[in-house]
Amino acid sequence: MLDKKDRKLLCILQQDCTQSLQVLAEAINLTSTPCWKRLKRLEDEGYIRSRVALLDNEKLGLGLKAFVLIKTQQHSSEWYLTFVKLTAQIPEVLAFYRMTGEYDYLMQVEVADMKSYDRFYKRLVNGISGLVDITSNFAMEKIKYTTALPVPE
Amino acid sequence: MLDKKDRKLLCILQQDCTQSLQVLAEAINLTSTPCWKRLKRLEDEGYIRSRVALLDNEKLGLGLKAFVLIKTQQHSSEWYLTFVKLTAQIPEVLAFYRMTGEYDYLMQVEVADMKSYDRFYKRLVNGISGLVDITSNFAMEKIKYTTALPVPE
DNA sequence: AGTGAAAGAATCACTTA
């Protein structure tokens, strides 16, 4: 289980994982060695999955974020695996969930512009059969975005 | 602009930013100093926004992901600012977009379970007036999730 | 873009509470 220092450490690392052990250790009132041991433990136990660089989408020319809602009539596991494999290969697909509610799937897609979205769309519909209804909604404004999960008490 | 080595570097760092300069440098056929200079440049120019730890939601007891679709009748900038401020303070809200389409806003929420979601929901509706229609859709299965943006050619 | 040196950080065996 996690104690207060572990949770604080996780909160800090979710915001910025570049800080040195000394700085991290100070933040939780420890010296670097016990802090390092905690960090290793949090990694080994799987609390920390990875440390990654977050890039700027505008800088990369990715100005359009789409949420794609999908209905299907295909429900065989074979069809499903083909669908999963296809989307795993499309780098524009950042996230993909099977959903409750009216639509079966929700896909998050990041592209440069409408023209690129259209290319993605064609790749999707040509890549797999059985997609009955595809509704695309676009983000006009990003109000909040974080990868930091709420760390429970 | 970005050359091939820059793009490769960004791709690698989006997957794992813990590797040493030596390892990174080898991957793009350079020695550590020129690789380090590229990295600094990519940071200074804003391509790299941050480096963060990604945590495991299951490990943290966060088993429920919701996509909340919201319609409103309020469109004054004052109301909008209150709404933005409220959601910024709610750690369960990971992402929040103003949208095209039928609904005005889309919110991504991460909580432990339905009980927690209900608490979040009440906090939301009690925190702000003017939300006409709130539709909650839940992820049953995570098929794909990455923070790695597609790095253009 | 590369070399080599200096400064800084991570890692570990060992000690202490």
Next chain:
DNA sequence: TAAGTGATTCTTTCACT
């Protein structure tokens, strides 16, 4: 069982080529 000290090794950073 958890924290701290100090030594060693590895990394980053920088002046210079």
